[in-house]
Amino acid sequence: MVTLAEVAQHAGVSASTVSYVLSGKRSISAVTRRRVEESIQVLGYHPNAGARALASSRSNIIALMIPLRTDMYVPVMMEIAIAVTTSARSHGYDVLLLTGEEGPDAVRRITGSGLADAMILMDVELDDERLPLLRGTEQPSVLIGLPADTSGLTCVDLDFGATGALCAEHLAMLGHRDIAVIGEAPAVYERHTGFAERTLDGLRSRSRELGLRVLHRPCEGGFDAMSLTLARVFDERPGTTGFVVQNESAVEPLLALLRRQGRAVPEDVSVIAICPDQVAVQASVRLTSVAIPAQEMGRNAVEQLIAKLEGHGKDDVVLIAPELTVRASTGPAPATS
Numbered sequence: 001m002v003t004l005a006e007v008a009q010h011a012g013v014s015a016s017t018v019s020y021v022l023s024g025k026r027s028i029s030a031v032t033r034r035r036v037e038e039s040i041q042v043l044g045y046h047p048n049a050g051a052r053a054l055a056s057s058r059s060n061i062i063a064l065m066i067p068l069r070t071d072m073y074v075p076v077m078m079e080i081a082i083a084v085t086t087s088a089r090s091h092g093y094d095v096l097l098l099t100g101e102e103g104p105d106a107v108r109r110i111t112g113s114g115l116a117d118a119m120i121l122m123d124v125e126l127d128d129e130r131l132p133l134l135r136g137t138e139q140p141s142v143l144i145g146l147p148a149d150t151s152g153l154t155c156v157d158l159d160f161g162a163t164g165a166l167c168a169e170h171l172a173m174l175g176h177r178d179i180a181v182i183g184e185a186p187a188v189y190e191r192h193t194g195f196a197e198r199t200l201d202g203l204r205s206r207s208r209e210l211g212l213r214v215l216h217r218p219c220e221g222g223f224d225a226m227s228l229t230l231a232r233v234f235d236e237r238p239g240t241t242g243f244v245v246q247n248e249s250a251v252e253p254l255l256a257l258l259r260r261q262g263r264a265v266p267e268d269v270s271v272i273a274i275c276p277d278q279v280a281v282q283a284s285v286r287l288t289s290v291a292i293p294a295q296e297m298g299r300n301a302v303e304q305l306i307a308k309l310e311g312h313g314k315d316d317v318v319l320i321a322p323e324l325t326v327r328a329s330t331g332p333a334p335a336t337s
Contacts, residue, residue, distance in 0.1 A: 002045040011039040062093050062305065063116035065130075067101045067123050071185035071220075073248045076276060076294055077122065080144060083298025084120060091306050093117075107133040118305050120144060124155075126192040140308035142301045146194045150317050154308070156301045159319040160195045163290050164203030166324050167244045167272045170288070172210040175333035176242035176270060179207070180233045181216040182226075182254060184247050189218055199246055199274065215240065221249030223256070230257050241333045246274040255284050266331030277325070286327040293320050 008015040013036060020026040021036045028036075039045075064084055066077055085095045096116055098106050107130050110116050117139070121130060124145025134141050135152045143155045171179050181203060183189065184196045200216060207214045215237050219229040229250075233240055245251055251273055255265065263269045265285050273280055273289045280289035300318055307313030 002043045004045070007036065007039050007043055007045050010043055011036045059114060059117055060093050061096050061116040062088050062302070063096045063098060063110045063119045065098045065106055065119060065121045068099045069101065069123070069187075071187045072123065076248075076292055079276070079294035080122065080298040083295040084302055087299045087302035091302065093306075103129050104133050106130075107137075111137045111139050118142075118309055120301050120305060124194045126194050126197055140305055140313065142305045142308075144297055144301050146198065146317070146319075148194075152315055154304050154313070154315050154317075156297055156304060156318045157195070157320070158293055158297065159322055160198035161202030161205075162319075163274060163322040164199040164201065164244075165206035166290060166322050167274070168203050168206040168210060168212055168214075170272060170324055170326075170330065171242040171244075171270060172207075172212055174242075174270060174330060177211070177333070178213050178237050178239045179215070179242035179244060180237065180240045181214060182229060182243060182245045182247055182250050183216055183218045185220045186218040196246065203244065213237070219247055219250050221247050221253070223253040226250050226253035227257055230254065241269055242330075243269065243271045244274070245271060248273075248275050248279050251275065251279060251283055251287070265329050268334055270330040270333070272324075272330060280325070280327065283329075285329045288325065288327045288330040290322045290324050296320060 004018050005015050008018045011018065013032060017028065017032065018036055021028055021033050064081060066081055068074060068077065081097065088095050100106065107119070110119055111133070119139065119141040121141065122144045124143050124147055126148040128147050131147055131153065141154070143153060144157060146155050146157045147153070168179070181200065183200065184193070188196050204214055215233060217229050217233060219225050243254065245254060254271065258265055258269055265271055271285070271287060273287045275287070275289055275292060276294065277289065277291045280287040280291070297320065300320070304313060304316065304318065
């Protein structure tokens, strides 16, 4: 294993100079810095993480809190996590993944132990129990998600309110007047998870302005649950011709059940999904959709966090504008509706 002393000998400098290049604690000439960096690369030197942490009071680790619940679509969460990990590594940070449902206890553990220099929190609820602890600590943090009160916090998210409004506008433009929202599992709304609540608020608000009638039904996903939900929708609103689906596991069961009932998509019923592009294009009908920008959200969260760690970040809310892609699942409302 290459030592710091060997790097210094190879570069023709003192060991302290190599240390200063690594830590950035002192100004080193550009020529000397390049020589040291070339020696590090040639020799394959990797600083000891424990020693570096002791010297700098930094662990160079970011904690990513991502509770993996059965009622959430895990592939999206993992795509965000991969983007966070890749972006963090490009800045010289590793990621500590916390997947348990520990809530405030996880925040206390990280802030009290020095395990990580900063935190990124996902699966944010409108009144999240973790937020008072974040506001009470000096440790930098970023939320991927939007709580009801964003004061004193940095948040990155898709603008889910605008997403819901965009879906309503598209269906209204096509002449639909009765629309149904197939939502996430009931537990997601019971927790007042931010993205689900904000989508619904945005869709309902814009629908009122456009004169649309909206029926919202949470759904566990899967064929049996979707069958019961769809039967309930058409029993309560027989004239429903537009669906907005914010539940990836319900997409294919919905399309299959509509076919079984003899309802053609999009001739009889239009369907918009809020989902990853991969889900939309691989469905049995290519879905008009608003994509979840998972990679952009992950990268942006890391950039915000690095700025805070470097001392020039500020509390901010970054909302990514939604983009609706029209595919084969939406069309004009049938003339008889």
